[in-house]
Amino acid sequence: MQPLEGLYYFTQVIEHGGYARAARALDIPKSRLSRHVAALETQLNMRLVNRSTRRFAVTDVGQEVHRHAIAMLAEADAALEAVEFARSEPRGPIRVSCPVALAQWGLAALLPEFLAKYPGVRLQLHVSNRRVDVLAEGFDLALRVRSQPSGEDGLVMRSFGESEELLVASPAYLARVGRPTEPAQLAKVETLDQANELGRQLWELQAPGGRSERIEHTPRLVCSDFVVLRVAALAGLGIARLPEVVVRADLAGGALERVLPEWNTPQGILHLVFPTRRGLLPAVRALIDFLAQRMPEQCRVLGEAAAGLSPRLD
Numbered sequence: 001m002q003p004l005e006g007l008y009y010f011t012q013v014i015e016h017g018g019y020a021r022a023a024r025a026l027d028i029p030k031s032r033l034s035r036h037v038a039a040l041e042t043q044l045n046m047r048l049v050n051r052s053t054r055r056f057a058v059t060d061v062g063q064e065v066h067r068h069a070i071a072m073l074a075e076a077d078a079a080l081e082a083v084e085f086a087r088s089e090p091r092g093p094i095r096v097s098c099p100v101a102l103a104q105w106g107l108a109a110l111l112p113e114f115l116a117k118y119p120g121v122r123l124q125l126h127v128s129n130r131r132v133d134v135l136a137e138g139f140d141l142a143l144r145v146r147s148q149p150s151g152e153d154g155l156v157m158r159s160f161g162e163s164e165e166l167l168v169a170s171p172a173y174l175a176r177v178g179r180p181t182e183p184a185q186l187a188k189v190e191t192l193d194q195a196n197e198l199g200r201q202l203w204e205l206q207a208p209g210g211r212s213e214r215i216e217h218t219p220r221l222v223c224s225d226f227v228v229l230r231v232a233a234l235a236g237l238g239i240a241r242l243p244e245v246v247v248r249a250d251l252a253g254g255a256l257e258r259v260l261p262e263w264n265t266p267q268g269i270l271h272l273v274f275p276t277r278r279g280l281l282p283a284v285r286a287l288i289d290f291l292a293q294r295m296p297e298q299c300r301v302l303g304e305a306a307a308g309l310s311p312r313l314d
Contacts, residue, residue, distance in 0.1 A: 004076060006040030007069040009033055010048060014066050018056045090283040091120030097132040097142040098125060101226055102270070105245060106298055107143075114290050121283045129224055134273060140284045141274040143291075155273040158288065161296040163268035164244040167203075167259040168251065173236040180239075180260055183213040190238030192229050193219040203241065205263040213263075241265065270295065 009022075013033065016022040023030040041048050048062035058066065098107055103125065115121060126132065126139070134142050134155055145163050167186075177189050183205050193201050201222075203215045220238050223229055226246050233240040234250065239259050250256035272291065274284065 009036035090118045090286040093122045095124045095139045097139050103127045143272045145268045159271035160292045161270040165265045168256040169239040170236045171257050183215050186215045190220045191217045192221045192238045192240035
């Protein structure tokens with residue numbers, strides 16, 4: 001560790017022209033001041049001051065150390081001032097990653113309120129369905145929606161709500177193929193899914209009594225965009241798995257019908273992850289607290305306005 005304390009006392013001795021004057025200015029015993037400077041000389045293994053009962057002189061090396069010490073102490077003061085400035089009020093940049101759908105039907109309506117409340121904050125929002133590496137990519141926090149949030153090494157998680165997905169289809173399609181009464185029948189109809197690749201996919205369904213079924217099916221359409229899947233379902237192309245908030249208005253108006261209404265998909269947990277609780281910048285802390293308070297309410301009141309929005313949450 002650098003001897004900053006000793007350097008501070010050494011500079012005070014030099015600037016006041018001796019131990020006695022420096023001790024009076026600092027209101028500390030002269031002996032204590034002398035011990036600090038002597039300890040610094042021992043640590044540096046170099047004489048900085050030649051002193052006797054009548055004479056005080058700074059060595060050539062002492063003059064050079066004094067010059068650098070002044071600069072070091074000024075930088076240390078600036079560092080402390082920067083920390084205090086950051087702690088005083090939320091300000092500065094925040095890097096946030098968020099899935100597309102959550103950004104569009106959740107954050108979009110809330111960010112103006114947050115930024116108006118904290119005018120010193122600058123927000124960089126990375127909107128993508130890709131799961132970012134928070135630590136490696138330098139994000140302050142990332143929002144997630146998953147049915148089973150998994151632990152991420154070195155990250156803290158805070159949950160703040162749930163997201164429900166439903167199986168839906170158009171009444172015309174169900175009239176044509178029949179309305180399934182058991183999950184196994186889903187394997188024999190056309191499906192529309194959010195998976196990333198074509199091929200066999202799994203839907204996990206749960207009944208109120210605790211019974212669960214895992215249904216393997218081959219989607220006719222695979223897409224990560226909820227808009228595309230919703231339009232396809234409305235057009236009668238098959239049974240789609242979509243967030244309740246996206247199809248709420250369609251269900252209320254009869255354009256879509258819920259399939260197997262007594263069966264549910266696992267709830268998605270809305271949560272965010274961030275690197276650490278210690279030393280959290282005020283701006284980041286303010287955003288975390290704001291989202292935890294406002295996002296659940298936002299998810300509840302979206303209503304019909306959310307019917308036309310957007311891609312997958314995770």
